[in-house]
Amino acid sequence: MWEVATPAAWDDHLMAFLCPVSSCEQNYPTLVELNKHLRSQDHRSDTAIFACPECDSRYFVVSALIQHLESGSCGLSAFGEVKEIYTGLHDMFKRLLKC
Numbered sequence: 001m002w003e004v005a006t007p008a009a010w011d012d013h014l015m016a017f018l019c020p021v022s023s024c025e026q027n028y029p030t031l032v033e034l035n036k037h038l039r040s041q042d043h044r045s046d047t048a049i050f051a052c053p054e055c056d057s058r059y060f061v062v063s064a065l066i067q068h069l070e071s072g073s074c075g076l077s078a079f080g081e082v083k084e085i086y087t088g089l090h091d092m093f094k095r096l097l098k099c
Contacts, residue, residue: 005017009034017031019034019038050065065089069085
């Protein structure tokens with residue numbers, strides 16, 4: 001789960017909400033925007049679970065893996081192989097959504 005910013009993140013000097021992550025120097029005009037930032041890939045703490053079976057590149061979201069496969073950047077772009085991987089992902093999500 002991500003950290004949720006509160007009004008305490010406001011900085012009077014900068015007139016903005018500061019990211020509470022010590023290694024991040026981002027600031028935002030609204031609390032809503034700061035919380036969107038905290039939920040973004042910038043502060044993702046879980047591991048990338050979608051891996052390319054050819055080059056083992058890892059991705060946090062399935063759409064990034066699909067883009068990687070479609071680009072053919074690792075040589076795994078033969079239509080049959082991509083379709084097989086896509087079908088496997090589709091079936092996995094179908095099972096997960098039934099729970």
